[in-house]
Amino acid sequence: MRDVAIVSYAQTPYVRSERDRNEVEMLMPIIDEVVKKSGIPRHDIGFTCSGSTDYLAGQSFSFVMAVDAVGAWPPIKESHVEMDGAWALYEAWIKIQCGEVDSALIFSFGRSSMGETAETMTLQTDPYTMAPLGPDAISMAALQARSGLDAGLYSERDMAEVAARNRRNALTNPEAQLAGEFDVEALLEAPYRVSPLRDHDCPPITDGAAAMVIATADVARNPSNKPVWIRGIDHRLDSHQLGSRDLTRSPSTELAGQKAGVGAGKIDIAELHAPFTHQEIILKNALGLDEDVRINPSGGALAANPMMSAGLARIGEASRQIAGGAAKRAVAHATSGPCLQQNLVCVLEG
């Protein structure tokens, strides 16, 4: 495999609603920033890949207009996944492994504020047997949380502590949406939103976009950049049928973590794409992370959950920790689908 590094990363400040800017106006500044920071001339970047979904935009072919933010003239090699940007990163990494290109721009975007995201996610379920029942994203996560509580794997207090820690960590992240000191006792006194989930167990609704440039060793060794190497990247899938899964575990994360080589060395920090508090605990177990691993120094998806970018943002945030010298080896994770159905794991080193 060719050595590939993250050479630059940027994201929009995460907000509840981008009322003024459209997607192109959101993307243009951050794409410009990562391209400039990469030190690679815009037209020398070999490949571009984006991640987004029409159902957030309420419009078919919504990714097409995003090309306007890239400067695709002369024409560019470009692709798009109807997935979180973390999988766009994977496609770009594969393209580099083919030897076809040496660098790539990755970006993703979504404005959840436009629709009713939790209800829209119902349309992600089996259209014949499940969608007609109308399960929304929070209710499905609640089913999963309940299965772990009943199995005695964690308590509601554990979940509240996850929420408090993530939002405390977010205090140092100027781009986070929801940050602050929260008292666990007070959190536990709040009413349930969808039992056993309280508001603090759920992610905020976030508009945002993220962009990244990756490159091979020769291109990445630009003196002005501190490259962060992608040492392993893998993604796996579980069944869609909640009833046929053990919801207390995430077998696909376990497998992706093994394939990506999480256990091959000491992990300093982890950025886990856990929109719900209990999911962070499931993921931590699935990846076999020790107690001393700092989880979500950025505040994670509980501090800002830009749909379609939240996974790519975990990888970007982990790369910032390494580039900034706060960690030597990190694991970043992205998820998609109901109750952590699909999971990507990426191991990064300085």
Add this chain to the structure above:
Amino acid sequence: MAEHAAVIGIGQTDFDAKRLDVSQVGLIREAAERALADAELDWKDIDAVVVGKAPDMFEGVMMPELFLAEALGGVGKPMLRVHTAGSVGGSTAIVAANLVQSGVHERVLTVAYEKQSESNAMWALSIKMPFTPTMVAGAGGFFAPLIRGYMERSGAPEDTGIRVALKDRLNALKNPVAHIKLPDVTFEMIQNSPMLWDPVRYLETCPSSDGACALVIGSEKHARAASNPPAWIHATNMKTEPTMFAGRDQVMPRAGLECSAELYKKAGISDPRKEIDCAEIYVPFSWFEPMWMENLHFAPQNQGWKMTYEGATALDGDLPVNMSGGVLSTNAIGASGMVRFAEAAMQVRGQAGEHQIEGAKKALGHAYGGGSQYFSMWIVADQPLQ
């Protein structure tokens, strides 16, 4: 650096306006099982799955690959979902090929499909967006003016489009899975069919179909071990340009010109008209055959229509085009690009039955999408690239 990769299994569903006999699950299984049978493989032999489809609103399911995961044997495996507008079937095959060429996987299943009959696709395409009431009447309303632009600049005879449509509709009669089959089709029948988006007639346009296409792509080791002949992938390429910008030539997009030029270079082709034995290209309106002949460097600028006129693109011509009957006969949107790629592979495998081009050794598969702005292409051959 890239590893060799080859198509070692191909499966297409039967295509129809409404496949009410199967669900989306049944549809993709039909294509995937045929591809696996062709490759003489079982589900467990597959390392990864790549799914392609046009807009999710066509079926009313957000990211449907998630609920299709089990039906595609995807549990415990990597699965990707590609969407690059109308070119998606081609791009999806390229992503699958890349998974093998990168050395990451050995055998990859890729499936592209559309089942518009399960939702209201016209609704999905023509949502009344606020602020920008458009005067563009669907795809025909967008492309018809470009066709008029081509007629103006090339001076092509007005019946060029009818001739293309007649050829493709006759070819479709030889393709067992084609959707639209008109056994008694004639020049006059097409000429007298209703004008929809002047200058485009009803029988010069594509249908919308339900259907799926699947490919198994294998590494060199598996291609050599397969009992059916492989279609070796010599080169792939994708290019994109923005939909609308000042000075854009929408009739002869630079993305297509550059995509094909780079493709030939990678495949070691210097004279595409001579060295390529047949081409299966994305022609949703008949006039796009001459336009793409120029865009693909088979003909000089403004002279693509002569190839159609002289019969060069017929089954017995020097560069047969759309042997399967093309998109004009079968158009399950998300699958259409992959069907083009699959037809090219079938030809070099000698597998195309009645629409086989005798001795085809090297073939082009082509797809495009959006406002003539997304291009994906590959060259496949009966021998690996030296």
Add this chain to the structure above:
Amino acid sequence: MSEEREPVTRIITPVRVEYTYTPGIASERFLRGVREGKLLGAACDSCGRVYIPSRGACPRCASPTSEFRELSDKGTVITFCVVRVPAANIDVPLPYCTANILLDGADISFTGLIQGCPFEDVRIGMRVQAVWRPESEWGFGIGNIEHFTPIDEPDVPFAKLKEYS
């Protein structure tokens, strides 16, 4: 065994999803202009080409289009088609003629309805001008222009338009 049953071939699941659209900064500026009967183009910060309407970026440069300027409501037909098939998003009676029109001072065409002459007379290079709805009906949309109609000016030669087709 049980009685013969028809296979289930359809179930209908009604779906309703609501979205709140916002146009973006540049489009909003354009829409506010149209509300007052002005056609505001926006020039690219890098190459100076003028977009109408601008979505905030020049796609060829990926630069913002910051400078707005009012354009003429006269233009030239770049290409056209006559539509004889209904589309769900268009309420105009069939058949009708739509054209890609290049407004004077713009570097990109947009789509408008052509009325006021027989279809046979519509041609590439023809000069046209906007016919606006009564001011009392104006809203935030390009629909304030009812259609374009031919004007008595010489045709623009095709060679001059090719770059915009």
